[in-house]
Amino acid sequence: MPIGVRFAGKWRGGSYVALRLVGSGANGSVYLAERGGERVAVKVADNPTALSLEYDRLLRFAQDGGGRAIGPRCIELDDTVIGGVKRFFLAMEYIDGMPLDAFIRLRGPEWIAVCLVNMLDLLELLHSRGYIFGDVKPANILVQNDAGDVRLVDFGGVAPVGQSVKEFTEAYDRAWWAFGSRRADVRYDLTACALLGLQLAAPLCKADLERLSCLRPVDRAAWLRKHAARAAATGDGPIAEVVAVMDGEVRDLDEFRRRLSRTAGQRRQVSADGMARLGRRGGGREGRRRRRRAWDRTDWGLLAAVAVFAATLVTVLWFGV
Amino acid sequence: MPGEPMLRQLLLITDGCSNLGTDPVYVAQMGKGRGIATSVIGIVDDGALGERGRTEARNIADAGGGMCRIVRATDLAQTVQMVTRQTMQLTLLQVVNAELRGIIGGDADALPPETRSKVAGVVDRMSEEVLLELGLVIDVSASMASKMNAVREAIRDLEFGLKARTGESDMFIVTYPGEQGETAVLHRRIGGAGMIADVIGGLRPAGNTPTGPALELAIQTMLDSASWPASHQHHVV
Numbered sequence: 083m084p085i086g087v088r089f090a091g092k093w094r095g096g097s098y099v100a101l102r103l104v105g106s107g108a109n110g111s112v113y114l115a116e117r118g119g120e121r122v123a124v125k126v127a128d129n130p131t132a133l134s135l136e137y138d139r140l141l142r143f144a145q146d147g148g149g150r151a152i153g154p155r156c157i158e159l160d161d162t163v164i165g166g167v168k169r170f171f172l173a174m175e176y177i178d179g180m181p182l183d184a185f186i187r188l189r190g191p192e193w194i195a196v197c198l199v200n201m202l203d204l205l206e207l208l209h210s211r212g213y214i215f216g217d218v219k220p221a222n223i224l225v226q227n228d229a230g231d232v233r234l235v236d237f238g239g240v241a242p243v244g245q246s247v248k249e250f251t252e253a254y255d256r257a258w259w260a261f262g263s264r265r266a267d268v269r270y271d272l273t274a275c276a277l278l279g280l281q282l283a284a285p286l287c288k289a290d291l292e293r294l295s296c297l298r299p300v301d302r303a304a305w306l307r308k309h310a311a312r313a314a315a316t317g318d319g320p321i322a323e324v325v326a327v328m329d330g331e332v333r334d335l336d337e338f339r340r341r342l343s344r345t346a347g348q349r350r351q352v353s354a355d356g357m358a359r360l361g362r363r364g365g366g367r368e369g370r371r372r373r374r375r376a377w378d379r380t381d382w383g384l385l386a387a388v389a390v391f392a393a394t395l396v397t398v399l400w401f402g403v
Numbered sequence: 404m405p406g407e408p409m410l411r412q413l414l415l416i417t418d419g420c421s422n423l424g425t426d427p428v429y430v431a432q433m434g435k436g437r438g439i440a441t442s443v444i445g446i447v448d449d450g451a452l453g454e455r456g457r458t459e460a461r462n463i464a465d466a467g468g469g470m471c472r473i474v475r476a477t478d479l480a481q482t483v484q485m486v487t488r489q490t491m492q493l494t495l496l497q498v499v500n501a502e503l504r505g506i507i508g509g510d511a512d513a514l515p516p517e518t519r520s521k522v523a524g525v526v527d528r529m530s531e532e533v534l535l536e537l538g539l540v541i542d543v544s545a546s547m548a549s550k551m552n553a554v555r556e557a558i559r560d561l562e563f564g565l566k567a568r569t570g571e572s573d574m575f576i577v578t579y580p581g582e583q584g585e586t587a588v589l590h591r592r593i594g595g596a597g598m599i600a601d602v603i604g605g606l607r608p609a610g611n612t613p614t615g616p617a618l619e620l621a622i623q624t625m626l627d628s629a630s631w632p633a634s635h636q637h638h639v640v
Contacts, residue, residue: 093515108485130512131492134523137516159516168512245531246567248488252480257563264567292477296552299559 083113083126083164091160096173098124105221109133109238109249114176122157123176130170132238134159137172139213139237144174146207153234177233179224186282191318194282195346196230197223198275198320202339204234205271209243209335214266216241218274219251220282241266253291254278259306260299261328272335276327280310283319303328320345409534411439412490413621414483415463416554417542418446420456421614424586427459430618431467439625441467441618442490444483448476451546463614468494476550479557484564487537491530499526535565535572538621540614541603543578548608559600574599575624579617580610587617589624 083100090097101121102114110127127133137159144153155175162169186193201223205215217239224233239249247255247264256273257264264270286294286309294302307328314321323341326332332341413434421427431441445452445460452460457473464471469490474482499522500510507513511522539561541554558576565572576599579587590602 108481129489130519131496131523131526134516134520135527138520138524159520161512161516245569246564257567258480258560264563266567295477295480296556298556 083111083169087164089162089164089169091158091162091171094158094160096158096160098122098173100124107221107236109136115173117157117173121176123154123174125172125174126169127171128169130161133170133172136236136238139240140172140174143208143211143213143237143240146211150207151233152204152207153237177224177226177235179226179233181220182223182225182232182278183220183282183285185225185230191283192346193230194279195320195323195342197225197232198279199339199342199346200230200232201234202275202335202342204232205275206335208240209268209271212243213240214243214247214268214271215239215274216247216266216270217249217251218254218271218278220278243267250274252295253281253286258299258302260303268335269333272327272332272338275338276324276332279320280306280313280324283321283324284309284313284317408529409536410491410494411536411538411625412469412487412494413439413441413467413538413540413618413625414469414487414490415441415443415460415540415542415614415618416446416479416483416557417443417460417612417614418448418451418456418546418550419542419544419612420453420459421612423580423611423613423616425615425619427614427618428462428466430615430622431463431469434618434622435466435468437622437626439467439622440469440490440494442469442486443467443471444479444486445471445473446476446479446547446550447473448550449546459614463618468497476553479550479553480560483557483561487561487564488530491533491535492526495526495529495533531568532570534570535568536625537565537572537574538625539574539576540617540621541576541578542612542614542617543603543606543608544580544612545609551603551606551608555600555603558603559598562598562600575621576602577617577621577624578603578606579613582607582609584610586613587620589620 085100085102088097088099096117098115098117100113100115104112104114104123106112109129109132110125113124113126115122115124125133137156140153140156144156145151154177157173157175159172162171182197185197208215215234217236222234222236224235226233241247243266245266247266247270252258254274254277256262256270259277261273262269294305310321310325320342323338323345326341327338332338434441441463443460443464445456460473461471470486470493472482472486496511503510511519514522539558562574565574576590577587578590581588590599592599
């Protein structure tokens with residue numbers, strides 16, 4: 083769909099102007115659009131079945147009974163003709179937020195536990211009505227503000243408990259990592275959240291995932307445990323809590339949330355103490371440690387460059403003069 | 404009295420163009436006539452597929468009433484799931500549309516959005532519950548050697564997906580060419596244990612690409628009623 087194009091729904095008559103492409107996936111593209119002076123998100127697809135299903139899920143589950151927003155408010159489902167081609171579209175509230183992984187990169191790993199706790203609250207509302215979210219991944223979780231409040235987007239994967247999970251992302255899929263089946267139950271979402279937490283703290287690169295896709299699921303699980311152990315040794319983030327979920331030690335969302343809240347609380351305590359010491363002595367160890375970056379290849383390169391420069395300088399001075 | 408409805412579909416996974424035996428497009432057309440939809444996934448990794456391969460893949464899917472996707476080997480698992488699911492929806496939607504045309508004189512796309520969304524809900528529920536017989540037709544010619552692990556895991560992943568469905572399903576694999584010079588070999592899971600994906604691990608890719616004969620074997624296997632548990636009385640949708 084070209085940017086700037088104006089289109090109107092055939093059945094409801096809603097008039098839209100496409101402003102910007104927000105993202106695209108297997109089931110269509112999402113645009114930021116304007117509708118009667120209001121900014122809205124419009125998902126455009128060629129396949130009406132998937133879009134119609136998502137509309138149904140959004141209508142039923144985007145808000146809980148108490149008026150709490152889990153996802154974007156549903157506006158309408160309609161179709162239109164753009165450039166001679168029939169297009170089906172779903173209009174919903176535009177959520178001005180940042181994908182969870184971008185937020186964590188910006189704000190630091192101590193926010194993982196905070197955001198996961200907020201997310202578990204939303205999932206619990208969905209679970210209490212007999213449905214699971216299914217396609218847990220960073221792009222489907224938008225952080226709305228500095229407090230780490232989140233909203234879920236893309237309700238295409240929402241599935242009733244007992245049926246199969248039809249939309250998922252391998253890196254966060256329980257079955258792919260041999261931690262259980264792909265049948266929708268509350269623990270499917272729980273495991274996905276744990277996998278998400280781990281990968282926010284210690285991201286897997288594309289090459290890792292490509293290599294893992296050729297391994298048996300049990301071998302993937304073994305690799306992931308090693309990855310988690312490495313992350314626990316060097317990184318920050320709720321690794322111990324995630325491993326407890328993978329080990330089957332944490333059995334429900336509530337238990338996971340309790341453990342995460344405890345960690346989030348401690349972390350805040352530690353950094354508050356650190357800040358206090360920083361104020362008293364003009365820079366405590368605690369305060370400085372948190373800011374230190376891992377020593378990487380660039381640093382080695384710089385060190386080598388400095389060494390070579392120094393050696394050259396010494397040689398020139400020694401023999402040249 | 405008709406029994407439970409049942410879907411039959413074939414999924415062809417290849418990285419090249421057929422070069423031996425019957426024309427696969429013709430075979431897929433025959434299969435469609437017998438109620439078997441054929442979809443195709445073409446793998447592009449080393450460019451072995453080429454323009455001819457792409458065209459053939461598209462033509463097979465068109466003739467077989469299925470869908471066609473061209474992907475890299477690493478995207479195979481996701482694509483196999485997606486194509487299987489959407490082909491089911493496509494077939495079911497065709498059935499629903501045929502009924503709708505009789506009632507309202509148009510298909511689901513002509514319905515107002517609210518009603519269409521209800522139809523989509525019905526199609527989705529049916530695709531979850533319907534009996535599914537799935538035949539995977541897998542090219543194991545020499546050029547596939549580097550992709551066999553990815554194929555094996557994509558099939559295993561599909562088995563996880565099918566197992567999670569409420570409805571029953573049965574799956575067999577036809578690989579081509581065979582190791583002893585046969586054009587194609589049928590693999591079935593024996594007993595309840597193990598996963599059919601693991602048969603792929605034991606294969607040695609070699610030889611040319613008899614896609615047509617392999618599809619013929621798969622269709623013949625499906626038409627052979629013994630391939631489905633006798634406890635199920637079924638008619639083909």
